[in-house]
Amino acid sequence: MNILLLGKDGQVGRELQRTLLPLGRLTALGRKGADLGDLAHLQNLLQTHHPGIIVNAAAYTAVDRAETDADTAYRINAEAVQVLADHAWRSGALLVHYSTDYVFDGTKAQPYLETDETRPQNVYGRSKLAGEAAILESRCAALVLRTSWVFSSQGNNFVKTMLRLARERDGLSIVDDQTGAPTSAELIADVTALAIAAWRKEIIASGLYHLTAAGSTTWYGLARHVLQRAQDNGAKLRTGPDGLRPIGTAEYPLPAPRPKNSCLDTSKLSTALGLQLPDWTAHANRAVDQLTGGDSR
Numbered sequence: 001m002n003i004l005l006l007g008k009d010g011q012v013g014r015e016l017q018r019t020l021l022p023l024g025r026l027t028a029l030g031r032k033g034a035d036l037g038d039l040a041h042l043q044n045l046l047q048t049h050h051p052g053i054i055v056n057a058a059a060y061t062a063v064d065r066a067e068t069d070a071d072t073a074y075r076i077n078a079e080a081v082q083v084l085a086d087h088a089w090r091s092g093a094l095l096v097h098y099s100t101d102y103v104f105d106g107t108k109a110q111p112y113l114e115t116d117e118t119r120p121q122n123v124y125g126r127s128k129l130a131g132e133a134a135i136l137e138s139r140c141a142a143l144v145l146r147t148s149w150v151f152s153s154q155g156n157n158f159v160k161t162m163l164r165l166a167r168e169r170d171g172l173s174i175v176d177d178q179t180g181a182p183t184s185a186e187l188i189a190d191v192t193a194l195a196i197a198a199w200r201k202e203i204i205a206s207g208l209y210h211l212t213a214a215g216s217t218t219w220y221g222l223a224r225h226v227l228q229r230a231q232d233n234g235a236k237l238r239t240g241p242d243g244l245r246p247i248g249t250a251e252y253p254l255p256a257p258r259p260k261n262s263c264l265d266t267s268k269l270s271t272a273l274g275l276q277l278p279d280w281t282a283h284a285n286r287a288v289d290q291l292t293g294g295d296s297r
C-alpha cells in the first residue's frame with residue numbers, strides 16, 4: 001500500500017513520518033516536493049504516485065496573517081483539499097486530514113460535539129471549514145480529525161514561544177479567558193496511525209472525529225504549567241510562573257478573533273478506537289523536558 005504524506009515538515013507531519021512507517025510504503029513530501037498552492041502540480045503528483053492513503057498534514061496555519069491573506073489561506077486549506085478529495089473519490093484512496101477547534105464560535109458552555117453547528121470567527125477557521133466540507137461532500141473515504149492548540153518540541157507553537165519570551169522578558173501578560181485542550185503533535189500522529197489501522201479493519205467508519213488530549217486549560221494555565229516545569233528543570237528564565245499576569249482577550253488585541261471555548265468532546269473517536277486519551281499535561285511535560293533538558297516522568 002502506497003502512503004503519501006503531505007506537509008512532512010510541519011509539527012504533525014514530522015511525527016507522522018515516524019508513525020506511518022509501519023502501515024505501508026511511505027512517500028513523505030514537504031513544500032518543495034508538493035506545493036499545495038500549485039493545484040495543477042498537485043493533481044499530476046497524485047496521478048504519478050497513485051497512493052492508497054493520502055495523509056494531509058500541510059496547512060496555512062498563520063491565524064492572524066490569514067485575515068489579510070485570505071486567498072492563500074483558502075487555496076491551501078480548501079482548494080488543494082478539494083483536489084485531494086476529488087482524487088481520493090475517483091481512485092478509492094483513503095484521505096486523512098486535520099481540522100481545527102476554530103471552526104466553532106466558542107460560545108457553547110460544554111465541549112463541542114462533531115454534530116454541533118459550526119460558526120468560525122476568523123478567516124483561518126472559515127478556510128478550514130471549507131476544507132472539511134470539500135472532503136465530506138465528495139463522499140470519498142476519509143478521516144477528518146479536528147484537533148486544537150497543537151504543540152511539539154519542534155516547529156512554531158505557543159509552548160516554544162512562552163519558553164523563548166520567558167528567557168527574554170521580565171513579566172508576561174497571557175490571555176486567561178480562552179479555554180482549550182493543548183494537544184501534542186506526537187499524540188495526533190500516534191492516534192492517526194491507530195485510526196488508519198482501525199479503518200482498514202472496518203473497526204471505524206469514514207467521517208469527522210474530534211482528536212485532542214484530555215483535560216483543558218487556558219493559555220495562561222498552559223504558560224504557567226510550561227514555565228513551572230522549565231524552572232523545575234533548572235532552565236534560566238527571566239520570567240517564572242509567578243511572573244505571568246492573567247489578562248482578558250480584550251487586553252491582547254489581535255487581528256483574528258479566537259473562540260472562548262475551544263474544547264472538543266472526543267468520545268466518538270476514543271470509544272470507536274477503545275482509547276483513553278492522555279491528559280494534556282503528560283505530553284506538555286515531555287515537550288518542555290525535551291526543550292529544557294529535564295527528565296520525562
Ligand SMILES: NC(=O)C1=CN([C@@H]2O[C@H](COP(=O)(O)OP(=O)(O)OC[C@H]3O[C@@H](n4cnc5c(N)ncnc54)[C@H](OP(=O)(O)O)[C@@H]3O)[C@@H](O)[C@H]2O)C=CC1
Nearest residue numbers: 009010011012031035036037058059061098100147149150
Ligand atoms: N497548529 C495548531 O495549533 C493546530 C493545527 N491544526 C491543524 O493540524 C494540521 C497540522 O498542523 P501543524 O502541524 O500544527 O501545522 P504547522 O504550521 O506546524 O505545519 C504546516 C505545514 O504545512 C506547510 N505548508 C504551508 N503552506 C504550504 C504549501 N503551500 N504547500 C505545501 N506545504 C505547505 C508548512 O510549510 P512552511 O513551514 O514552509 O510554511 C508546514 O510545514 C493542519 O491541518 C492544521 O490546520 C488544528 C488545530 C490546531
Ligand SMILES: Cc1cn([C@H]2C[C@H](O)[C@@H](COP(=O)(O)OP(=O)(O)O[C@H]3O[C@@H](C)C(=O)[C@@H](O)[C@H]3O)O2)c(=O)[nH]c1=O
Nearest residue numbers: 061063100101102148149150158173174175219252258
Ligand atoms: C504570545 C502571546 C500570546 N497570547 C495569546 C494570544 C492568543 O489568544 C493565545 C494563543 O496565541 P497563538 O497565536 O499561539 O495561538 P493561535 O495561533 O491562535 O493558535 C491556534 O492555531 C491554529 C492553527 C489552531 O488551529 C488553533 O487550534 C490554535 O492552536 O495566546 C498572550 O496572551 N500573550 C502572549 O504573550
Ligand SMILES: [Mg+2]
Nearest residue numbers: 061062063064
Ligand atoms: Mg499561531
